[in-house]
Amino acid sequence: MVKFVRQLQFQLFLLPILAIYSLFTIYPLIKSFFLSFTNFDGYTEAYDFIGLKNYVRIFSDDAITSAISYTLFFTFGKALLVTLLAIPLAMILDQKFLTRNIHRAIFFFPSIPSGLLLAYIWGFILAPIGSGVLNTVLRELFNIGPQPWLSAPLLAKLSTIVVATWAITGWHAVLYLAFLQSIPKDYYEAASIDGANRLQQIRFITFPLLAPAMTVSVMLLLTGGLKVFEIPFALTKGGPGYETYSITQVIVLRGISETQYGLASAMSIVFFLIVLAIAIFQVTVMQRREQGIQ
């Protein structure tokens, strides 16, 4: 009993954030779920229940099917690239060299400004005409003609992944760096006494001990990637066609522009379930991996 009361007084401190969280997250979620069974258009407050009709419509919607495939491609492409780049980058930033702190700051910086801002600037660099920055550089240096970075279906998809990777790699490198620094130096000393070379040390000490960092980093990359909106929106507005529409962009398009709130709410609910499934699967697998390694 005493323990319970003690517990309770700590729990009390959680009340304010619980209230805010309920108001801004739980309530809208329940409301979205409710609206997904109606034909609410976002304007008139009179609407009818139409059962599962919205859910049926989702699967015959070209935009959403295209958006799901692009979003998954973007998410896994970005997660893979960032992980491949961030771990070596973290190891380099962990070395002792003169401009170490400046370098850490430089790599971290792109994750601070809004993605929208970064993408607009990249829009100038990747402009598909001859006078675009990247196209000018390619012409001057290698005599390559203008490339449609943002308007050919595959190139546009890759461009958005590259820009997103550029923006977030430094942030994830800092995350790995924190875990790297928590690895006791004794392990490395012991290993080198046993005659392990640098590569073996990385393979058998650094990598396994970074596993928890990887779980967190990959989870953030996956959930963040699935929620992507700003970067493709600012770079390509979803074009050409539906090629680079993200799921969130389709939800905004159907819900706000086309005044089909009911349909958009149904999409949000399905989207929520997809993200939940992927995230739970990923964490379970990676935690098992952690335990296996350790």
Next chain:
Amino acid sequence: MKKTSLLLLITILCLSVVLAACGKNSNTGNTGNTGNTGNTGNTGNEGTTNNATKGKNTPKPVKLSILAWNNEKEMKPVIDGFKEKYPHISFDFQFAPPVKDYIAKLQTMLLSNTAPDIFIIAAENRNEIIDGGYALDLTDEPFMSVMLDSNKPMLSKAGRTYAFTQSGWAGGLFYNKQLFQKAGITQLPETWDEFIQDCLKLKEVGIIPLYDRMHDITIIHSAMFGSNVLSKDPTFDEKLFKGEATFAEGWTEVLTMWKEGLIDNKILTPDMIGLTGDQVMNEFSLGNVAMFPGGPWNIATIEKTNPDIEFEIMAIPGKEPGNKYYNGAPGVGFAVNSKTKNKEEALLFLEYMTTQEGLKQFEEGTGGIITAHGYESKVHPAYAPAYNDGLMAGKIYLPMVSWDRHQEALRNQFLVSIQDIAVNKITPEQATASLDKKLKEMENK
């Protein structure tokens, strides 16, 4: 323990996913306040200039709220002029940029009963606003006689008009006279084939003929529909929404002409999809491209970028000679909130906008083209053809105004389709079939 807390974290992160879309919407609800009325002349006026205009009883002060997509600088002359006349009325001016931001913001405000006294109705939200009963019926107000009849349909339902507009716009192709001369083009094209020939002539001498971003139902498409379909059957869109005609019947020919003329001849190339509006205008101003689709809003920037440029606007010709069209529509209309507490003052403001003085100040502030009874608008010489042959002759067309329902859904389907045609993913027949499918889907939703 660790596992459960991680699972909790995942669920929270996922929950925030659902709200990604809502978040955008609710944000817009309170951002516009930054454009609060910073009119400095506000207080000084009260003591000095009000004596001439108003009678003995000083009316009690009223604050009118306005939401517009004209920014504060553009609206300042009208508002200042009005305040000079009615010093007891002050303003809470809010701005949201066109089109989507404005519409989303107004929508949020209307739904939460916080909408301003005066707001604007655009082609994109007219159905929702009028059907929802959010705007006051202005049909019988005496000042509405100033409004051109051709401006009324966009802001009306069943013969009742719900907003006042004093302006209109027409867009066409701006062309660079020097570059046309260089390519040996002495006469403007009278038919679509001549237009394509002229583009090819420009290409031959190494000039890029035309930039088009293909990011909307383009100016070229709208005008082509006007010059090829509307010129024969002015009621086509009416039939379309009564179910008596289809997109396939009206648009297949237009899209085929567009594809065969511009895409197959590589006059328009898919890489142009990635351009921004500013880039296109800049390239034209610098003489790197001979034509681009634009409107009156581009003229000042073109001249500022390159004062020596010789340019003019031209119409899009049809298949047969004599059918030239522009793309265009009435300007947005100012409406009064049906739930306003300051109805009298709001109507006073609208009335002021219809006076010669109000029209002049609106023209000055916005640089727009005034199309109202008894007012002659000064237009830039480069824009004269569009004003005389397009706006005043009624040879303008904009699907967003002419389509009766589901404009946004159809517009989006249209732009996705033309981009798919441009990258050779679908044919014009498939494009119009997808539009018919979309219309059917929206009717049955």
